[in-house]
Amino acid sequence: MPSNTIKQSTSSSSPLPKPTSPDGDAPNPGVNTAPMSQVSLLTDGIDAGGDTGDQSVEQAMMPLNRERPRNWITGASSALTNLVTEAKGIASKPVVSFIEKHLKGTKLIFVVGQSGTGKSTFIKEISGMDIHIGKTRKSGTTNHQVCPAIVDDEQYIFIDTPGFGAADISDMDCFCDIIACLDALGPFVTVAGLIYVTGGNQERLTQQELKTIQWIKCFCGPQFYRHITIMTSKWDRMSEDDFEEGFESMLSLLKDDPEISEIINPSADSNNSEPCQGGSIYHHGLVVDDGHPNMISNRLTMRRHPKERADMARAMIKSRFNQAPGVKLQVIREMNKKIRWDNTEAAKILNNEPRDVELRFQDGMLRVFVKGKAYNIPNGKEFSAVQMVSKQQPKAEEQHQTWYGKIFYWLGVAKEVATFFMGLS
Known part of the structure; x- marks a missing residue:
């Protein structure tokens, strides 16, 4: 496959082939472009590994409705296997093996930012598809919208977060979803980085944006800053005059705001003389002059330059996230x-x-x-x-869904993504 290209499904009218289920019985439907309001490990021909009788998933999981154990090690497959064994009727070891087989080597990237900044559009440009895996809320974004993609023959999973401050989900519940995502997918994927998306034409950060950036810094840690990309977006929505003024304002914000500039040029540890390596800035849809990153030679619009924008986004993913980080979050x-x-x-x-x-x-x-x-x-x-x-x-x-409930939800998402990648191979 040529560099910076992406495998795509044929079209929404030509769904992916139906691959065989991990238990070797009934076929699993491939992932298509339809939104998925619920993901369950008990469906699609998967043997649950136990008999739940007439119980619902929630009833069967009642013994597991407790919080995250302190001795849980994120990324340890043994912990997840033991959990699956304990949850008879909810999942099975063949399901875990199926996920492990088809997600091996996959890189996971969190895409963070406030609603309306262009996160979902950016992910769609990279993948070339409009896939929604997750539960939709009133804010317009799912708990965490998941989009699988192939970039330069590498498997990626993009997690589009709903943004902190949403009216229909508490910040801590959103954070708990992220923790459960790490715990459920950690044994199978590598967290390659995080992209923070901010819209253009602003002179200062809102309080919610400031909180999000502070959260990103503590979530990642300074040693992980080099794997953070701050992305500006929506430049094609502005008039020429507004663009010139807005881009100058954004450059000043990125340079002068201490919370953002700390990610790009980190300070040294109070007990360490050497600062960590900083993150990167990416202006989506803007073509910059070689050697002059703040000089713009062209603006690519969604309507006139869809391919060029998509190629630009994929090239950024390849250059900044193709190597696995040597440090954990x-x-x-x-x-x-x-x-x-x-x-x-x-x-x-x-x-x-x-x-x-x-x-x-x-x-x-x-x-x-x-x-x-x-x-x-x-x-x-x-x-x-x-x-x-x-x-x-x-x-x-939402109180009934503890960390354990979220773990099994994310395992369901992982199975859908694994099925998708298997359909492309």
């Missing part, structure tokens, strides 16, 4: 030290106002310090480290 390193997911530094960000937060790079970790009398320490310092668990309570209709 900070949140994974924290949890592997038996810190509760809702007491990680990333969780602390979601439980505080961004204007009250100060981040400090200490001992290889980004630490959260919160301004305010409630957290002052006896020696009178203005900031003190926070120890807290979630203040946000899930909405009543």
